[in-house]
Amino acid sequence: MPLNLRSARDLFINFILMNIEKTDHGRNGDSILPGTGITWRTASHGARIGSLPSMLLTVSLLMLPGFIIAGGKTLQEPDTLVSPALSEVVVSASRFSSRVVNTPDAVRVLNNTAIRENQSRSVPEALSLTPGVFVQKTNHGGGSPFIRGLTGNQTLLMVDGIRLSNSVMRYGPNQYFNTIDVFSLGKIEVLRGSGSVQYGSDALGGTIQAFTPELKISSDPVWNTRFLARFGTHGMEKSFNLNSGYSSKSFALRGGLTYRDFGDLVGGDTTGRQTPSGYREFDYDVKGKIMISGKSSVTFAFQNVHQKDVPVYHKVVLENYAVNKMNPQIRKLAYARLNQDLNRGILKSAVITGSYQFTDEEREMRKNGSATLRKEADKVGTYGFSGELLFSSSTAWNGNIGFEAYSDRVRSSRADIDLQTSGTVLKRGLYPDGSSMTSLAVFSTHAVDIKNWILSGGARFNAFSIKVSDETIGQTKIKPVAVVGNIGILRKLTPDDGLFVSLNTGFRAPNIDDLGTLGIVDFRYETPNFDLKPEKSLQYQLGYRHNGKVLKGEFFAYRNELYDLITRKRVENQTIEGYQLYQKENSDRAYIHGLETSWEVYAGSSLVIQGSLTYTYGQNITNDEPLRRIPPLFGRLAADYRHKGYLFGIEWLAASKQSRLARGDVDDNRIPEGGTPGWNIFNLNTGYSFKFLDIDLAFRNLLNKDYRYHGSGINGIGRSVFLTIGINL
Numbered sequence: 115m116p117l118n119l120r121s122a123r124d125l126f127i128n129f130i131l132m133n134i135e136k137t138d139h140g141r142n143g144d145s146i147l148p149g150t151g152i153t154w155r156t157a158s159h160g161a162r163i164g165s166l167p168s169m170l171l172t173v174s175l176l177m178l179p180g181f182i183i184a185g186g187k188t189l190q191e192p193d194t195l196v197s198p199a200l201s202e203v204v205v206s207a208s209r210f211s212s213r214v215v216n217t218p219d220a221v222r223v224l225n226n227t228a229i230r231e232n233q234s235r236s237v238p239e240a241l242s243l244t245p246g247v248f249v250q251k252t253n254h255g256g257g258s259p260f261i262r263g264l265t266g267n268q269t270l271l272m273v274d275g276i277r278l279s280n281s282v283m284r285y286g287p288n289q290y291f292n293t294i295d296v297f298s299l300g301k302i303e304v305l306r307g308s309g310s311v312q313y314g315s316d317a318l319g320g321t322i323q324a325f326t327p328e329l330k331i332s333s334d335p336v337w338n339t340r341f342l343a344r345f346g347t348h349g350m351e352k353s354f355n356l357n358s359g360y361s362s363k364s365f366a367l368r369g370g371l372t373y374r375d376f377g378d379l380v381g382g383d384t385t386g387r388q389t390p391s392g393y394r395e396f397d398y399d400v401k402g403k404i405m406i407s408g409k410s411s412v413t414f415a416f417q418n419v420h421q422k423d424v425p426v427y428h429k430v431v432l433e434n435y436a437v438n439k440m441n442p443q444i445r446k447l448a449y450a451r452l453n454q455d456l457n458r459g460i461l462k463s464a465v466i467t468g469s470y471q472f473t474d475e476e477r478e479m480r481k482n483g484s485a486t487l488r489k490e491a492d493k494v495g496t497y498g499f500s501g502e503l504l505f506s507s508s509t510a511w512n513g514n515i516g517f518e519a520y521s522d523r524v525r526s527s528r529a530d531i532d533l534q535t536s537g538t539v540l541k542r543g544l545y546p547d548g549s550s551m552t553s554l555a556v557f558s559t560h561a562v563d564i565k566n567w568i569l570s571g572g573a574r575f576n577a578f579s580i581k582v583s584d585e586t587i588g589q590t591k592i593k594p595v596a597v598v599g600n601i602g603i604l605r606k607l608t609p610d611d612g613l614f615v616s617l618n619t620g621f622r623a624p625n626i627d628d629l630g631t632l633g634i635v636d637f638r639y640e641t642p643n644f645d646l647k648p649e650k651s652l653q654y655q656l657g658y659r660h661n662g663k664v665l666k667g668e669f670f671a672y673r674n675e676l677y678d679l680i681t682r683k684r685v686e687n688q689t690i691e692g693y694q695l696y697q698k699e700n701s702d703r704a705y706i707h708g709l710e711t712s713w714e715v716y717a718g719s720s721l722v723i724q725g726s727l728t729y730t731y732g733q734n735i736t737n738d739e740p741l742r743r744i745p746p747l748f749g750r751l752a753a754d755y756r757h758k759g760y761l762f763g764i765e766w767l768a769a770s771k772q773s774r775l776a777r778g779d780v781d782d783n784r785i786p787e788g789g790t791p792g793w794n795i796f797n798l799n800t801g802y803s804f805k806f807l808d809i810d811l812a813f814r815n816l817l818n819k820d821y822r823y824h825g826s827g828i829n830g831i832g833r834s835v836f837l838t839i840g841i842n843l
Contacts, residue, residue, distance in 0.1 A: 204217065204221050204223055204303050205275075205303070206221060206303040206304075206305040206309070206312070206321055206323045207219045207221045207305055207308070207312075208312065208512075208514075208559045208561055208570065208572070209312050209313075209502065209514055209516075209557075209559055210504055210512050210513075210514055210559075210561075212512070212561065214659075215612060215659055215661045216561075216563070216568055216604070216612075217570075217604075218568060218570055218602030218603060218604040218614035218615070218616045218657070219305060219306075219307070219308050219570075219602060219616060219657075220246065220305070220306040220307055220308075220320075220655065220657060220668075220670050220672075220710065221303060221304065221305045221306070222244050222245060222246070222303070222304045222306075222712075223301055223302070223303055223304075224240060224241070224243055224244050224301060224302040224303075224304070225300075225301045226299055226300055226301060226327070228243055229243070229296065229299060229302075230808075230810070230838075230840075231761060231763070231799060231801060231810060232799060232812070233344065233799070233810055233812040233836050233838050234296060235296070235351065236257055236292050236296055237257070237291055237292060237294045237295075237296050237299065237302070237324060238251070238256070238257025238258065238259055238291050238292050239257060240296060240299075240302065241259050241302065241304070241322070242750070242767065243750075244302070244304050245668075245710060245711075245712035245726035245728065245750075246261065246262070246304070246306050246670075246710045246712075246726070246728050247259050247260065247261060247304055247322075248260040248728070248730075248745035248748055248823070248824075249823065250265065250287045250743070250823050250824065250825045250826050251287075251823060251826045251827070251828055252287050252288075252289065252426065252428070252784070252826065252827040252828070253289070253391065253424065253425060253426045253427050253428070253827055253828055254376065254378075254379045254388075254391040254392065254393065254424075254425075254427065254828055255289060255292060255376075255391075255393050255421060255424035255425075255440070255443070256287065256288070256289035256292055257289065257291060257292045258286075258287035258288050258289070258291070259291060259322055260319070260743070260745050261304070261306050261307075261319040261320035261322070262306055262307055262319045262320060262653075262672065262674060262706060262708060262730065263319065263674075263706040263708070263730045263732045263741065263743075263744050263745065264318055264319030264320075264706070265286065265287055265288075265319070265743070266283065266284055266285050266286045266287060266288055267279065267283040267284060267285055267316055267622060267625065267627065268285070268316060268318040268319050268622055268649070269316065269317070269318070269319045269320060269321075269322065270309050270310075270313055270314075270315075270316040270317040270320070270321040270322070271290060271291050271321075271322055271323075271324075272313065272321065272322070272323040272324070273294060273323070273324050273325075273326075273417070273447060274324075274325055274326055274415065274449065275323070275451075275467065276447065276449055276467070276469045276471065276498055277313070277314070277471075277496070277498065277520060278290060278291070278293075278294075278324075278445075278471070279315075279316050280471070280473065280494050280496050280522055280625075281494065281496075281522040281524065281549075281551035281580075281625040281626040281627070282492055282494055282522075282524060282545060282625065282626050282627045283316070283625065283627060284627045285627075285628075285680070285681075285682070286742075286743065287743075287825060289424075289440075289443065290445075290473075291322070291324075292421075293419045293421070293443060293444075293445035293473070294324050294417075294419065294445075295370070295372050295397040295399060295417070295419055297342065297353075297355040297357065297370060297372050297397075298326055298370050298372075298397070298399045298417065299324060299325070299326065299327075300325045300326050300327035300328060301325050302322065302323065302324050302325070303322075303323045303325070304320065304321075304322050304323075305317075305320050305321040305322075305323070306319075306320040306670075306710070307319070307320050307616075307618055307653045307655055307672055307674065308320060308321065308600060308616070308618045308620070308653070309321030309620070310574065310596075310598045310618070310619065310620035310621055310651075311557060311559060311572040311573060311574045311598050311599060311600045311618070311619075312557065312559060312572065312574075314518065314553065314555055314574065314576055315553065315576065315578075315596070315621060315622050315623045315625075315648075316622050317620050317622075318620045318621070318622055318649065318651045318674070318676065319674075326399070326401055326415065326417075327368065327401075329359075329361070329366040329367075329368060329401060329402070329403040329413065330361060330366060331361060331362070331363060331364070331365075331366055331403070331405060332361040332362060332363070332366075333363060334362070335360070335361070335362045336360070336361050336362075337358075337359070337360050338358070338359050338360075338842070338843070339356070339357065339358040339359075339842075339843040340355075340356075340357045340358075340840060340841065340842050340843070341354075341355070341356050341357075341840070341841045341843075342354070342355040342356075342357075342838065342839070342840045342841075343355075343838070343839050344836060344837065344838040344839075345836070345837050346377075346834060346835070346836045346837075347834045347835045347836075348377065348380040348387070348834060349377035349378075350376065350377045350378070350379060350380060350392075350831070350834060351374070351375070351376055351377070351836065352374070352375045353372070353373070353374040353375075354372070354373050354374075355370065355371070355372045355373075356370065356371045356372075357369070357370045357371075358370075363405070364404065364405040365402070365403070365404055365405065366402065366403040367400070367401070367402045367403075368400070368401045368402070369398070369399065369400040369401075370397070370398065370399045370400075371397075371398050372395070372396070372397040372398070373395070373396055374394065374395040374396075374397075375392075375394050375395075376391075376392045376393055376394070376395070377392040378390060378391045378392045379391045379392070379828060379829075379831060380831065380832050380834065381820060381829040381830065381831065381832045382815060382818050382819045382820035382821065382829065382830070382832040382833070383818045383819065383820060383832070384820050385820050385829045385832065386832075388427055388431075388828055388829065390425035390427065390430060390439070391425055391427045391828060392425075393421055393422060393423050393424040393425065394421070394422045394423060395419070395420065395421045395422070396420045396422075397417075397418060397419045397420065398418050399415070399416065399417040399418065400415065400416050401413070401414070401415040401416075402414050402415070409454065409455035409456075409457075410452070410453070410454050410455070411452075411453050412450060412451065412452050412453075413450070413451045413453070414448075414449070414450045414451075415447070415448070415449055416446075416447070416448045417445070417446065417447045417448075418444075418445075418446050419443075419444065419445045419446075420442055420443075420444050421440070421442060421443040421444070422441055422442050423439055423441050424439055424440040424441065424443055425438065425439045426438045426439060426440070426827070427827055427828045428783065428784055428827030428828065429479075429827075432783045432784075433783070434481055434482050435479060435480065435481055435482065436480050436481065436482045436483075436484075437478055437479060437480040437487070438477075438478070438479050438480075439477070439478055440475060440476065440477055440478075441476055441477075441478050442474065442476055443474070443475055443476075444472070444473065444474040444475075445471070445472070445473050445474075446471065446472045446473075447469065447470075447471045447472075448469065448470050448471075449467060449468065449469035449470070449498075450467070450468055450469075451465065451466070451467040451468075452464075452465065452466045452467075453465055454466075460505045460506060460507050460511075461503060461504075461505055462504050462505060462506045463503075463504045464501070464502065464503050464504070465500075465501070465502045465504070465516075466500070466501045466502075467498070467499070467500045467501075468498070468499050469496075469497070469498040469499075470495070470496065470497055470498070471494075471495075471496045471498070472493070472494070472495050472496075473492075473493070473494045473496075474491070474492075474493045475491070475492045475493075476489065476490065476491040476492075477489070477490045477491075480533075485532055485533045485534045486530050486531065486532060486533070487530070487531045487533055488528065488529075488530050488531075489528065489529045489530075489531065490526075490527070490528045490543060490544055491525075491526070491527050491528075491543065492524065492525075492526045492543065492544055492545060493524070493525040493526075494522055494523070494524050494525075495522070495523045495525075496520060496521065496522045496523075497520070497521045498518070498519065498520045498521075499518075499519045500516060500517065500518040500519070501516055501517055502514055502515070502516030502517075503515050503516065509563060510562060510563050510564065511560065511561070511562050511563070512560070512561050513558065513559065513560035513561070514558060514559055514560075515556075515557070515558040516556070516557055516558070517554075517555065517556045517557075518553070518554075518555045518557070519552070519553065519554050519555075520552070520553045521550065521551070521552045521553075522550060522551045522552075522626070523548075523549075523550050524545050524546075524547070524548070524549040524550065524551075524626055525547055525548070526542075526543030526544055526545040526546065526547050526549075527540070527543045527547060528540070528541045528542060528543045528544070529541070542584060542585075545626055545627070545630040546582045546583060546584035546626075546630045547584060548583065548584075549580075549581060549582045549583070549626045549629075549630055550579075550580070550581045551578065551579070551580045551581075551625060551626055552578065552579045552580075553576060553577070553578050553623070554576070554577050554578075555574055555575060555576040555577070556574070556575050557572065557573065557574040557575075558572055558573060558574075559571070559572030560572060566605060566606040566607075567603065567604070567605060567606070568602075568603075568604040568606070568614075569601075569602070569603055569604075570600075570601070570602040570603075570604075570616075571599070571600060571601040571602070572599065572600055573597070573598070573599040573600075574596075574597070574598050574599075575595075575596075575597050576595070576596045576597075576598075576621075576623070577593065577594075577595050578592075578593060578594050578595070578596075578623045579591070579592075579593050580592050580593075580594075580623075580624070580625070580626065580629060582626065582629050582630045582642075582644070584630075590629070590644040592624070592629070592644065592646070594623050594624060594647055594648050596621040596623060596648050596650075598619040598620060598621055599619055600616065600617060600618040600619065601616065601617050602614060602615070602616035602617070603615055603616070610660055610661050610662045611658070611659070611660050611661075612658070612659045612661075613656075613657070613658050614656070614657050614658075614659075615654070615655070615656050615657075616654065616655055616657070617652075617653070617654045618651075618652075618653045618654075619650070619651065619652055619653075620650070620651040620653065621648045621649060621650050621651070622648060622649040622680075623648045624646035624647065624648065624680060628642075628643075628646055628680055628698055629642055629643070629644055629646065630642050638682065638684075638693055638694050638695070638696045639689070639690040639691060639693035639694065639695050639696065640682065640695075640696050640697065640698070641695065641696075641697050642697075642698075643697050643698050643699060645700075646680055646698065646699075646700055647678060647700055648678065649676070649677070649678050649679050649680055649700075650676070650677040650678055651674055651675065651676050651677070652674070652675040652677075653672060653673070653674040653675070654672065654673060655670055655671065655672035655673075656670070656671050656672075657669065657670045657671075658670075663716070664715065664716050664717075665713070665714070665715055665716075666713070666714045666716075667711070667712060667713035667714065668710075668711065668712055668713075669709075669710070669711045670709070670710040670711070671707075671708075671709050672707060672708060672710075673705060673706070673707035674705060674706045674707065675705050676702075676703065676704045676705060676706070677703055678700040678703075679700070679701070679702040679703065679704060680698050680699070680700055681698065681699060681701055681702045682696040682697070682698055682778070683696060683697055683698070683699050683701060684696055685697060694781075701736060702734055702735075702736040702737065703734075703735045703736050704732060704733060704734045704735055704736070704741050705732070705733055705735065706730065706731065706732040706733075706741060706744070707731055708728065708729050708730040708731060709727075709728070709729045710726075710727075710728050710729075711726065711727050712724070712725065712726035712727075713725050713726075720755055720756050720757050721753065721754070721755050722753070722754045722756075723751075723752070723753045724750070724751070724752045724753075724754075725749070725750065725751045725752070726749055726750050727747070727748075727749035728745070728747070728748055728749065729747050730744055730745050730747075731744070732744040734776065737776075737777070739776050739777060740774040740775060740776045740779075741776060742776040742778045742779055743776075743779065743824070743825045744772070744774065745769075745772070745824055746769050746770045746771060746772035746790070746792065746824055747769065747770040748767075748768065748769040748770070749767075749768055749769075750765065750766070750767050750768075751765070751766045751768075752764065752765040752766070754799075759802055759803045759804065760800075760801070760802050761799065761800060761801040761802070761803075761810075762798075762799075762800050763798065763799040763800070764796065764797070764798055764799075765796065765797040765798070765799065766794065766795075766796055767794070767795050767796075767797070768792070768793065768794045768795075769792055769793055769821075769823070769824070770792040771789055771790065771791050771792040772789050772790045772824045773788060773789030774789075775789055779825075782825070784825060784826060784827045785824070785825060790822060790823075790824040790825070791821075791822075793819060793820075793821030793822075793830075794819070795814075795815045795816075795817070795819055795821060795830070796815070796816045796817060797812065797813060797814050797815065797816065798812070798813040798816065799811075799812050799813075800812075800813075805842075806841060806842045806843065807839070807840070807841055807842070808838075808839070808840035808842070809837075809838070809839055809840075810837070810838040810840075811835065811836070811837055811838075812835065812836040812837075812838075813833075813834075813835055814831050814832075814833065814834045814835070814836065815830070815831055815832055815833050815834065816833065817833070818832050818833035819832075820832075
């Protein structure tokens with residue numbers, strides 16, 4: 115029997131209902147969707163809905179079948195309105211260009227225009243515009259994206275196709291994605307549930323890739339310059355950016371310069387100014403493209419981000435620190451990439467990339483009443499080299515084969531300074547000094563388009579060599595190996611509708627942070643364990659997309675099985691320096707499943723309404739408790755109106771209470787007793803664009819509510835106004 119829209123709808127709903135974990139029960143046989151407060155009964159008894167965010171989820175589930183059926187109607191969208199969301203060309207899903215609508219993966223594009231118009235303060239905060247991404251903030255200078263319940267070293271971060279994640283990226287929230295200058299962005303691609311086959315270790319939850327603007331060659335010499343200034347009330351922000359570019363027939367160049375001064379973050383009605391939380395930042399970047407011939411080009415780039423005096427707010431407020439900050443936090447990246455068109459039968463092109471990335475995280479800490487200032491420094495130099503061949507046969511088949519090599523070298527140190535005598539005592543750093551980690555991999559991915567079917571798949575072999583040696587913990591060398599694969603099948607139901615299933619295996623190799631950590635991390639003291647092996651995941655999902663002219667949307671249901679998780683285990687009745695002692699082990703098995711949906715409605719030629727909702731449920735099977743740091747139900751509803759250069763937008767962000775806490779969550783002083791409360795905030799964005807002038811005005815948290823993203827160490831921004839002025843020359 116042919117698969118039609120109605121049968122596809124029924125199949126999808128049955129899949130969702132089968133994968134909802136009905137582990138809680140209300141009275142009289144009511145079932146409860148875990149973590150949301152939603153309850154439902156049989157049709158004869160009606161339904162009962164809890165909180166407002168819960169109601170939104172239920173409404174979305176009920177409306178989806180109607181959306182699917184409505185997709186077949188002949189609605190017309192005015193030609194003046196363009197939606198790039200599902201028509202964007204992406205590379206993260208397969209390492210070669212493909213349209214989102216033809217990809218059997220959950221992938222989303224966030225372009226520079228949306229980031230600019232929303233006046234996103236940082237790259238992590240820009241991700242709040244992306245469905246399915248939850249951003250935790252340990253401090254104002256941080257921002258750790260969660261994809262499908264995972265973050266830190268279980269979510270892969272990349273810049274321009276090069277790994278930002280390195281061998282000391284730790285489990286749990288971190289600040290590293292904030293070491294990308296938001297003004298240097300061209301777009302961000304978020305690949306949920308995949309990435310290990312394409313890019314290697316760490317993509318258990320997914321992959322987030324930031325791209326700088328693509329350089330274009332022009333027939334005539336062209337200069338362009340843009341100056342931007344942004345100011346926030348309460349002294350929360352003063353930012354300045356200068357961007358200039360040049361292009362000709364054989365050469366293109368772009369450069370940027372950024373200075374930012376962030377004051378202390380001012381929270382909602384009862385929070386007020388959160389001191390200390392402000393910091394300063396100075397960035398610059400350059401990117402060039404040289405046409406060697408009509409078929410050959412070289413792209414080169416250099417990025418530098420330098421942040422100073424970045425406080426860790428909750429350490430000062432909750433853990434009796436007089437000083438606890440990163441000073442400085444630095445990331446530098448240099449790379450060169452050769453693109454060569456070959457066009458020899460099915461062999462179309464080749465890409466070779468060489469890169470060097472350097473990160474420098476230096477921390478200063480002093481307890482109240484102490485005369486000792488502790489200074490720690492962790493510096494990582496990463497060399498990268500990759501090569502790739504791209505194949506294609508007409509429009510039916512695209513594929514690639516390639517290799518990658520990365521090599522990290524870690525320098526770690528610590529100095530305890532007596533502020534009364536100026537004496538200095540040198541000690542072991544957080545990691546063994548001189549540690550190294552090398553990764554070698556081969557991979558291949560393919561996509562075949564046969565009439566109304568698109569088949570995709572790929573595989574990767576990855577070998578590692580990790581060396582750790584110092585006087586405290588001795589010498590060790592481990593050589594873990596991982597083999598992963600993925601497969602996806604997309605069925606084109608109509609020209610605008612697609613239904614797909616995919617299966618992805620992933621892994622995270624133990625890194626130097628796992629093997630060599632010795633000292634205070636967050637709210638605990640860690641000692642190393644050298645008997646570790648890779649974490650593994652098996653994730654399967656069912657997805658649906660509709661790409662009509664008036665209605666566009668997508669819906670995903672997934673489950674991620676996690677094995678051999680490296681977790682911190684508390685050593686009972688042992689403390690060091692007043693902190694509970696922990697050690698890492700391959701001890702746990704867990705699962706995460708969830709639902710994700712996002713929709714866009716084009717009402718007339720000027721109005722766009724967007725909405726997204728994400729539900730995540732995680733369970734640690736080994737410990738029979740919730741998985742740590744699982745985000746609550748959260749969503750976004752926004753409407754944008756544009757007319758003759760004017761922009762007016764209203765945005766509602768909401769999250770439900772998260773009271774499903776693991777033991778580690780209960781011990782975490784950043785999470786309130788009983789869980790993180792739910793919240794609702796409203797924002798307004800306005801703007802006007804002249805030929806050479808852009809003016810954007812953003813009103814944040816109109817009702818001045820106190821709120822905190824689950825697991826964060828600082829509350830969100832209170833009522834405030836931000837003004838951005840851009841001059842185009």
